[in-house]
Amino acid sequence: MSAERPPAKVGTGFASGGATTDNVDSWKTSFPCTRAEAEAIDAGEIAIDAVLMTTEEIEDDRERWRLDAYTETEPDAAMIAAFRALVPSAAAVAPVIEALTAEDWVAMSQEGLEPIAEGRFVVHTSAHPVSPPAGGRAFLIDAGRAFGTGHHATTSGCLKALDAMAARDFASIIDIGTGTGLLAFAAAHLWPEARIVATDIDPAAIDVTRENMTANGIAGIDLIVADGALDPAITAGAPYDLVIANVLAGPLVSMAPELAAIAAPRATILLAGLLETQRAQVVDAYSVCGCTLTGAEIRGDWTILTLTAGAERYVPTKPIDPKGRDGWALDI
Incomplete structure (x- = not known):
C-alpha cells in the first residue's frame, strides 16, 4: 500500500516534502x-x-x-x-x-521496484542491478514516462508467455503499445534473427524505448509512432507471425479487425491489459476476425490471452476508420 502523505495547500509555494518554488521541477x-x-x-x-x-x-x-x-x-x-x-x-x-x-x-x-524474474528474464532498475540467470537475459528498465517496467501483472505475464514460446520460430514480430519496449526486447532476445517492430501512440514512449535500447545494448528494432495498426509503415511490413498488444481491453476490442488484418495465417496473437471480467468481450471481438483462443493465464484480476489467427489471412469486411473505432467499443 502506498504511504499516506498529509495534504498540502495550493498556492503557498510549498508542498509536502518541504520543496520550495525555487527548486520545484x-x-x-x-x-x-x-x-x-x-x-x-x-x-x-x-x-x-x-x-x-x-x-x-x-x-x-x-x-x-x-x-x-x-x-x-x-x-x-x-x-x-x-x-x-x-x-x-x-x-x-x-x-x-x-x-x-x-x-x-x-x-x-525507483522506489519499491525490486527486480522481477519471469522465466529466463530478469527486469531491474538502475537502483537494483542484478545478473541474469544462466542462459537468460537481464533488462535495465527504469520507471519513467512510459508503461512497462515489468512489475505489473500484465507485463510480467506477457514475459512468461513469450518465454514459453521460445522453441517456436517467428520471423516477423510487432509489439503494439510498446511502452518502455520491454516486450519487444524480450522478443529480440528469443528470436534474434526476426524482424521486430515496436509501436506506440505516444511519441514519448518511443523516445523511452529508444533510450532503453541504448541502455541495454539492443539494436535492430524498428520504432514507429502510430495509433493502432493502420499506419502505412505498419501495414507495409505485414503480415506478422507474432502480434503482441499489451494495452487495455477497450483498445484491444476496437483494434481487433486491424490487428487480425496484419497477422499472418496461423499467427500467434498475444493480448494483455484486460481484466478477467473483460475476457469474453475481447475473445469475441477476435473470434469475429477468425482468431481462436488457445491459451489464457489469470494473474489476480488480470488475464493474458494467447490466440491463433485463422488459416487464411483476415480481410476486414469494411474499411477501418480510426476515428470510427468507437463502434467497436468495449461494453463495460
Missing part, C-alpha cells in the same frame, strides 16, 4: 479513485497539459486506487476541478498536492 495532484474510474480515464478528456497515472494502492481491491496528475505548473482551481471530474467518487475529497524536484522524480521512479 513539477507538481503532482492526487485523488483517490476506484478501479473502474481508473480504467475509464482518458487523457483526451481534459484540455490540460498533464500526465495522468493510476495506481492500485491495495492489490485486488476495486475501491482503493489513486489518480496522480503531473503538471509543469502549480495546479489552479480549474486544473483541480478537471482532475476531480475524472474520478467522481472523490467529489468531496481534498486533493493531495506535492511540489516535486528533479531528485523527487528519481526517488519516486
Whole structure:
C-alpha cells in the first residue's frame, strides 16, 4: 500500500516534502479513485497539459486506487476541478498536492521496484542491478514516462508467455503499445534473427524505448509512432507471425479487425491489459476476425490471452476508420 502523505495547500509555494518554488521541477495532484474510474480515464478528456497515472494502492481491491496528475505548473482551481471530474467518487475529497524536484522524480521512479524474474528474464532498475540467470537475459528498465517496467501483472505475464514460446520460430514480430519496449526486447532476445517492430501512440514512449535500447545494448528494432495498426509503415511490413498488444481491453476490442488484418495465417496473437471480467468481450471481438483462443493465464484480476489467427489471412469486411473505432467499443 502506498504511504499516506498529509495534504498540502495550493498556492503557498510549498508542498509536502518541504520543496520550495525555487527548486520545484513539477507538481503532482492526487485523488483517490476506484478501479473502474481508473480504467475509464482518458487523457483526451481534459484540455490540460498533464500526465495522468493510476495506481492500485491495495492489490485486488476495486475501491482503493489513486489518480496522480503531473503538471509543469502549480495546479489552479480549474486544473483541480478537471482532475476531480475524472474520478467522481472523490467529489468531496481534498486533493493531495506535492511540489516535486528533479531528485523527487528519481526517488519516486525507483522506489519499491525490486527486480522481477519471469522465466529466463530478469527486469531491474538502475537502483537494483542484478545478473541474469544462466542462459537468460537481464533488462535495465527504469520507471519513467512510459508503461512497462515489468512489475505489473500484465507485463510480467506477457514475459512468461513469450518465454514459453521460445522453441517456436517467428520471423516477423510487432509489439503494439510498446511502452518502455520491454516486450519487444524480450522478443529480440528469443528470436534474434526476426524482424521486430515496436509501436506506440505516444511519441514519448518511443523516445523511452529508444533510450532503453541504448541502455541495454539492443539494436535492430524498428520504432514507429502510430495509433493502432493502420499506419502505412505498419501495414507495409505485414503480415506478422507474432502480434503482441499489451494495452487495455477497450483498445484491444476496437483494434481487433486491424490487428487480425496484419497477422499472418496461423499467427500467434498475444493480448494483455484486460481484466478477467473483460475476457469474453475481447475473445469475441477476435473470434469475429477468425482468431481462436488457445491459451489464457489469470494473474489476480488480470488475464493474458494467447490466440491463433485463422488459416487464411483476415480481410476486414469494411474499411477501418480510426476515428470510427468507437463502434467497436468495449461494453463495460
